[in-house]
Amino acid sequence: SSGINAEYGGSGKKKFTEGWIEFKRKKIARAVVAALNGNIIGGKKGSYYHDDIWSMKYLPRFKWAHLTEKLAYDAAVRRKRLQTELSQVKRETSFFLEQVDKKKQITSIKRKREEKGQSVEAETSGEPSAKQRQLASTASKKEKTLPGSILSSVFTQ
Numbered sequence: 001s002s003g004i005n006a007e008y009g010g011s012g013k014k015k016f017t018e019g020w021i022e023f024k025r026k027k028i029a030r031a032v033v034a035a036l037n038g039n040i041i042g043g044k045k046g047s048y049y050h051d052d053i054w055s056m057k058y059l060p061r062f063k064w065a066h067l068t069e070k071l072a073y074d075a076a077v078r079r080k081r082l083q084t085e086l087s088q089v090k091r092e093t094s095f096f097l098e099q100v101d102k103k104k105q106i107t108s109i110k111r112k113r114e115e116k117g118q119s120v121e122a123e124t125s126g127e128p129s130a131k132q133r134q135l136a137s138t139a140s141k142k143e144k145t146l147p148g149s150i151l152s153s154v155f156t157q
Contacts, residue, residue, distance in 0.1 A: 020067055022064055026060075029058055030058050032056070033056045033057065033058045036054040036056055037054055037055065037056040037057070038053060038054065038055070039053065039054050040052070040053055040054075041053065041054060
């Protein structure tokens, strides 16, 4: 990536955002933090880090093992997240391929039936078929209405 940055007018140098220093003595560590924190890194005017500022903090009771443990944990979390994303993509891909195969089967069945001259049913089209049923109130109204000839014979007597 550094080559790409240099291509587009940027610097080819690495960009550091975090770093840790381990001192043997607390007194020296505190003195270094007090002296450098908030100061400009400096160097020559054209230097890459000329205008950058030191941001340091003394971490009491912090051991190197804590740092390596945290970095290992972060790497494991990242691997797990990538693994779950990959499995999700695989599931989506397999579902899509199943649907494509299903559609191919349906269209081939449809085509074969059309070639034979049979009618194509709604069930093979892949679309759900919906049939409406008669409501009970509508059915009872139809039974109650009598044809005109029966009514006329009853009332003409």
